[in-house]
Amino acid sequence: MMESCNKCNRNPSVYFREYSGEILCKRCFLNSIERKVQRTINKFSMIKFGDHVAVATSGGKDSLVLLSILKSTIDASKGITVSAITIDEGISGYRDESLRIVSAFCSDLGVPLTVLSYEELFGTHMDEAMKLRPSEKLTSCSICGTFRRRAIDLAAEQIGSNVIATAHNLDDEVQTFMINLFSGDVNRIGWNQSSSIYKAGDMKKIKPLSETYEREIVFYALQKGIPFQSEQCPYTNESIREEIRQFLNDLEKAHPGIKYNTYKSTIDISAFIRKRGDLSIIRRACEKCGRDSTEQICSVCKIQEKFKPVG
Numbered sequence: 001m002m003e004s005c006n007k008c009n010r011n012p013s014v015y016f017r018e019y020s021g022e023i024l025c026k027r028c029f030l031n032s033i034e035r036k037v038q039r040t041i042n043k044f045s046m047i048k049f050g051d052h053v054a055v056a057t058s059g060g061k062d063s064l065v066l067l068s069i070l071k072s073t074i075d076a077s078k079g080i081t082v083s084a085i086t087i088d089e090g091i092s093g094y095r096d097e098s099l100r101i102v103s104a105f106c107s108d109l110g111v112p113l114t115v116l117s118y119e120e121l122f123g124t125h126m127d128e129a130m131k132l133r134p135s136e137k138l139t140s141c142s143i144c145g146t147f148r149r150r151a152i153d154l155a156a157e158q159i160g161s162n163v164i165a166t167a168h169n170l171d172d173e174v175q176t177f178m179i180n181l182f183s184g185d186v187n188r189i190g191w192n193q194s195s196s197i198y199k200a201g202d203m204k205k206i207k208p209l210s211e212t213y214e215r216e217i218v219f220y221a222l223q224k225g226i227p228f229q230s231e232q233c234p235y236t237n238e239s240i241r242e243e244i245r246q247f248l249n250d251l252e253k254a255h256p257g258i259k260y261n262t263y264k265s266t267i268d269i270s271a272f273i274r275k276r277g278d279l280s281i282i283r284r285a286c287e288k289c290g291r292d293s294t295e296q297i298c299s300v301c302k303i304q305e306k307f308k309p310v311g
């Protein structure tokens with residue numbers, strides 16, 4: 001016979017949470033994830049009365065779960081506005097499917113959606129950039145990631161929001177920490193794990209899923225019937241991230257809870273690195289576009305330069 005939930009002692013269980021020993025029914029599992037995200041939001045004072053939160057929504061499971069939780073747990077009655085922004089990179093096949101999913105999901109939730117494309121913002125799109133890039137050393141994800149960060153900022157500014165929420169989960173955060181660790185760039189660890197929340201000018205950037213396991217987000221999406229895109233990007237080249245993901249999943253299987261412990265360590269280590277105090281980088285206006293930059297010319301303008309015709 002199916003064991004009953006050890007939280008409500010009533011409903012049949014659907015989920016065994018190995019790291020805590022909990023056996024949960026659907027309702028208690030969904031509640032536990034929503035409460036966890038709320039706790040993360042409160043712990044870091046991510047959202048306050050009067051905020052307009054722009055949720056970067058790609059169409060993957062994480063961003064749709066984040067949008068759904070934010071919409072259902074913080075709403076207009078609390079003086080908070082939730083909007084969705086989606087960036088169209090111009091990857092045919094891949095992005096077309098997710099745009100359909102996001103658009104239908106947002107209209108079901110009653111969340112306004114703004115879509116901006118690389119083409120309109122930067123004069124090129126990923127399919128073209130991959131053909132025109134001067135060398136394979138300029139990887140797809142470095143072009144795309146640089147453009148996406150700027151595009152999300154621009155979209156959030158366009159709709160007048162003051163908070164950008166991205167759907168990085170606990171697994172993403174630990175993987176990024178390890179990638180930086182293996183690259184030998186200690187300062188990057190200090191910056192990157194700034195982590196669940198940081199201020200960039202007038203814009204606050206938050207990661208409300210940063211303490212939630214990826215596996216539990218997938219299960220939440222499945223239990224809630226949230227339709228998410230499963231198609232892989234044809235240009236993905238994050239092989240190290242994939243290897244680290246597999247390594248961490250294997251570790252977690254053998255030692256439940258180890259990912260969360262590692263996550264806690266990453267927070268402490270990065271705080272320690274920041275406290276060392278030599279991370280100061282000079283911020284200035286980019287000489288080309290005028291936006292905030294750490295160098296004379298910002299990374300977006302540098303990449304755009306590479307696609308300009310010579311002469």
Ligand code: SF4
Pocket residue numbers: 089140141142144145233234235236237
């Ligand atoms: S995998 Fe790389 S190229 Fe594809 S959407 Fe993500 S960042 Fe862009």
Ligand SMILES: [Zn+2]
Pocket residue numbers: 005006007008009010011024025026027028029
């Ligand atoms: Zn229950």
Ligand SMILES: [Zn+2]
Pocket residue numbers: 286287288289290291297298299300301302
């Ligand atoms: Zn610039």
